Amino acid sequence: DIQMTQSPSSVSASVGDRVTITCRASQHISSWLTWYQQKPGEAPKLLIHAASNLQSGVPSRFSGSGSGTEFTLTISSLQPEDLATYYCHQADTFPWTFGQGTMVELK
């Protein structure tokens, strides 16, 4: 199975800060990398698909990049409503796997 490792596991930042989350795959996964946001008590929401494409309706402060085995999710200016856990997900090889999640907290 392809292991997806996110770092950090949690991050505490202030409103307006730039936040970067990294996701590393244990083997090459092309660009079939998706990012999801899960707010407390809610179902996950698709943010970024194909590593760098913003899903419709998602604020432009979110961006994704990377290919191969290393990917990043960036929030350019953290907002209070971004408090959530973020998961990367690979759909390159079954079983599709998720990272363990990165919790974003407000300072």
Added chain:
Amino acid sequence: QVQLVESGGGLVTPGGSLRLSCAASGFTFSDYYMIWIRQAPGKGLELVSYISSSGSSTKYADSVKGRFTISRDNARNSLFLQMKGLTAEDTALYYCTRFDQDVYGMDVWGQGTTVTVSS
């Protein structure tokens, strides 16, 4: 509007069975792959199973293979997950999701249904 509504969760004793259902509305159900994803309490996300748009192709996580069966009824816009031989490790919130092949991701999620396996 596009919506997925799960039902069928509950408390079951170890070794028992349960059938989850997911009612889809607001889109052409038969056009989409559908996926069950689960989340154990306080844990991350795990893909359980997926089924192709026609129902002819299915895949399962190793953790549920041989115990769970995914199926769909396109005439009734419904997705199912038959679970048997349940263990405490199957305790989780089970989400029904739509897989969009254009974005290669799960773009619609239900609110989830909780399965608790306990004696």
